[in-house]
Amino acid sequence: MPNWSQILNEASTQAGQVDLLFFFLVTVSTAITVVIAGLIVYFCVKYRRRKENEIATQIPGSTRLEIAWTVTPLVLALGVFVWGARLYFNLESPPTNADDVYVVAKQWMWETQHTQGQREINALHVSVGQTVRLTMTSQDVIHSFYVPAFRIKQDVLPGRYTTIWFQATEPGTYHLFCAEYCGTGHSEMVGEVVAMSPQDYAEWQSTGSNANPEAAGAQLFTQYGCIGCHKADGSGRGPSLQGVFGHPVRLENGQTIVADENYIRNSILNPTSQVVAGYQPIMPSFQGQLNEDQLMLLLIYLKALGGTTSSAAPAPSVTP
Ligand code: CUA
Secondary structure, three states: OOOHHHHOOOOEOOHHHHHHHHHHHHHHHHHHHHHHHHHHHHHHHHOOOOOOOOOOOOOOOOHHHHHHHHHHHHHHHHHHHHHHHHHHHHHHOOOOOOEEEEEEEEOOEEEEEEOOOOEEEOEEEEEOOOEEEEEEEEOOOOEEEEEHHHOEEEEEOEOOOEEEEEEEOOOEEEEEEEOOOOOOOHHHOOEEEEEEOHHHHHHHHHOOOOOOHHHHHHHHHHHOOHHHHOOOOOOOOOOOOOOOOOOEEEEOOOOEEEOOHHHHHHHHHOHHHOOEOOOOOOOOOOOOOOOHHHHHHHHHHHHHHOOOOOOOOOOOOOOO
């Protein structure tokens, strides 16, 4: 016999929590509607005018009643607010042990890139029990990554990275939808998320083309001349990028920020906007020279250099 989570098609660790809040809201709304509608009907009958010349009796207010029907909804509403906010913040802050997967949305398809090498179109294979963190961007217009069975939905925007995370709990194949109208082919911008057992997933990872995205990123780093200034030992005209990703960076304007995905992206496309303290704003913009896939590969490489992943490839040693 199927259990509740199967009937409701809950397939991630968060799905049950989202549903619980949803059903709580439905229950409370239904209860309030029934009580109010019921009282309206009851009072209509009980206090109807019985004689043509009947005069209404005035009833003075009751402070206790007023307080009760003010405080009860207030507590309920604030409770739902706190509950919802906690769920939301949980969805927005991925656990640190997550597997990174990169997503590029374009009219009208989904591209996914695993750090281990697999690359997919309109599909995403994951392992049950493994936390997956998606870093997503769009090549054209706004899309939205939506997996109903996981109860996750996140807008995918051009010009920046957004993230979402999940952990699949049940093996199976689940719908992936685009949930933001993005043009003629919007309704065809669908795919599937395949949740597999850890054994099947390991087997799947080891098959197919395993082009190493980190190595591809390192190659771009050399090809576009980044290596000429960003020397690993810090002797270049630009700062060394070893151990930068995920760590605080002091900027020329006195600000200290954490080098995240959007900082890296901005530094490549709009380099003079966030200059590192002690360096000149001499880096040219690579706007229009790198597409989203290449930016993603560079990001994977720089992330590995940052030391946040264990499989950091050694920096290519090229002397310009
Ligand atoms: Cu992409 Cu709708």
